[in-house]
Amino acid sequence: RGLPGRAGVGRAPVRGSPRGRPPARRCPQRDPHGAPLPYTLGVRGNPYLRGPRLAPAVTSPALFVLRGIPYLSKHRADRVKRLGDFLNRESFDLALLEEVWSEQDFQYLRQKLLPAYPAAHYFRRTWLFSGIIGSGLCVFSKHPIQEFTQHVFTLNGYPYMIHHGDWFCGKAVGLLVLRLGGLVLNAYVTHLHAEYNRQKDIYLAHRVAQAWELAQFIHHTSKKADVVLLCGDLNLHPKDLGFRLLKEWTGLQDAYLETRDFKGPEEGCTMVPQNCYVNRQELEQFPLGIRIDYVLYKAVSGLYIFCKTLRTTTGHEPHGGSPLSDHEALMATLCVRHSPPQHNPSPTHAERSPLISVLREAWTELDQGMAQGRWWATIAGYVIGLGLLLLALLCALAAGGEIREVAVLLWTPSVGLVLGAGAFYLFHVQEAKGLCRARAELQHVLGRAREAQDLGSESQPAGLLGQQEVDRAEEQ
């Protein structure tokens, strides 16, 4: 969620929710630093902590242009300081932060956390001119970061929706490759476009395209990883199309659904009305709050990963003061143990159906988005024509000598109109192309999934769920 405002402070119910996983078995692993770590392989401790909400008014267009967030946010310095103390106290293996818009804050935290988290990275971003603010994503790690890279989403809202402002933030996914206990862990941190109006969501196609790009990025870059971890503010409810698409295509599991030991607000909500930085009006339909921040994971065949505990904050700071995080911070303990490699058979008809169904649904959504983009481009084309006619008329009037001054005065706004409409036209043409590209990729995957389903072929498409596991099992 992009722009929670200020609201009252309260306390959310806390519950422990046992679920269907068997009790975890201890499996001591060798830490890269030599100490045995029970319950480790992959990520011990708390892999996800959402960053500080830097300003309730962060989407004011003036902020973006002035980069004034550090000066406009009353609580920023205090929260960043307290966040540093908290991270030092808790000593997670991996702390992933979002919406840290100021690199100075990152540098401050980096210095403060250096002894406890020797490795850190700030995902800078440039995208002309979208994403001028940066990605706001950063990470602190106890373990050396082997590699990192990032991918900025092609589509990310509209530049003229200045009051929403997502376009000016480079919504992206960052990838870190770590080696823990001999395993390769690919940790992804991301932030998708916000949803501002659930009833009439003009960004739906963009968010579906982002979810698809995210899924594709994970799919293509994690083929050699033993463990995949994705943390982020997806701005998607658990049953939303984008979230289902992501889960079906990557095979990631939802820590909240999988863990037997959850403590946090009802329904695992991560944006709750008790948090003083959340705008209660946005939660009118959801009195308990919404769950839009996630810890997702998976492991290759031969490894079994589970979430031992999942904790979230409950909308207020236990020691007083404003909350550190505007969305509730997620703190998980993930455990990985060896299990006999299983040769996954080709997915059956029933197993493929959810993927095909969600791909079809996403295809339709992207297609509608394309039609919408083209429609806006057409409208802009008419406005350009109109503007050019007006300019010609003004030229004629100025040349004729009558109402010359008025004609000259109207010249600037008319040029502005044509240029603005031109930019609008180009933007929506490009939007349609971007959606078309995502749709083409999706259609290809859908085609192959259908082929496999129709033919009952044993040669499962490389992209289908479980392919990685099958490959790994074949090698072993």
Next chain:
Amino acid sequence: RGLPGRAGVGRAPVRGSPRGRPPARRCPQRDPHGAPLPYTLGVRGNPYLRGPRLAPAVTSPALFVLRGIPYLSKHRADRVKRLGDFLNRESFDLALLEEVWSEQDFQYLRQKLLPAYPAAHYFRRTWLFSGIIGSGLCVFSKHPIQEFTQHVFTLNGYPYMIHHGDWFCGKAVGLLVLRLGGLVLNAYVTHLHAEYNRQKDIYLAHRVAQAWELAQFIHHTSKKADVVLLCGDLNLHPKDLGFRLLKEWTGLQDAYLETRDFKGPEEGCTMVPQNCYVNRQELEQFPLGIRIDYVLYKAVSGLYIFCKTLRTTTGHEPHGGSPLSDHEALMATLCVRHSPPQHNPSPTHAERSPLISVLREAWTELDQGMAQGRWWATIAGYVIGLGLLLLALLCALAAGGEIREVAVLLWTPSVGLVLGAGAFYLFHVQEAKGLCRARAELQHVLGRAREAQDLGSESQPAGLLGQQEVDRAEEQ
């Protein structure tokens, strides 16, 4: 090279150049279609054919804006038709085309080639507003395409260099995943920014950043591939920094250097003065031509890949008419055979040195590019200030009533100046950030390579050359 013009037609010398590889052993492999294919695993036939040069005047700014290439190019339709005939006649496994700017041409070829090349893909591209023309990349394959995706380079020249026009083309890298004979082949096709002035190359930092992004994209997406193939117009000479960076970081081999059977122009040149679409002035310093198009490949441990033959066209069409390709088309026969998996030892000091050295060189180049970008941003800042002062002055004059008409007339250009300088400022700030991001990634790799070298550590960084091979060998 972006803009070859027209020149005379001639004939280039042809040579066969035996090189140090042992004679290839035949290794029949099972084709996915059932027929045994000698000399196959990966790519048989001709994996790379450069696309048609669509118009000698293709970089005219009007072309890009009007998308008028199909109408402005005299030979386009004829060359596209003959290219289709040629591809049908030759029957390659994989034909990768570049600079096919018109999607209609792709659709025409797709229909024409459907029986011989059932699979095809056009890499559409959107990047607001950079890359509005598209990537121009497309591919035709005899074998089913399992997956595809693409990555558009962050930096790609300057929008105000309209006469060069690269910014308006979405320079990108496309990835295709194929399964041939039970092996996973990752085929990449790419096109980097052109070099217009070798003595004073204002795009050097951008091309180094592109080479790095390309190398990183291959590095992160090919970890599970058995065979990696990269074909493209890199716009880099063989000893250029970008090319060395790409080769050192990915471990790819150059088909021209590796093959024992090469036939084509002297020195393997792919842009030769004999080609009537090449501007001879651009080759003043290189009378034989230059080599800027490449077929590069590598295979994992356990497989041995070599280039049996490499042919290029020689600047003219044997059957008369204008050349199909403005750069000389590359046609390779690559062979893959099984070899005993080798446990590559950690690279020695001497082996790491070239990587460290080239990383250091690239770091310096990116750093200089950053400084340059910031300098331009500062200049633009001053111009903005000046423009605002001018606007204030004009307002005062207009309010005062004196030379009011002149003041009003000057208003539009002054606003234009401020807006233009603003866009210039933002662009160069973003350019500096983009270079900073590439430099940060590069610096991280450099740091790890140095660490490994200094400590003689056995725990080789995951990113280092040969890591993939080591991992594969460990698994097997």
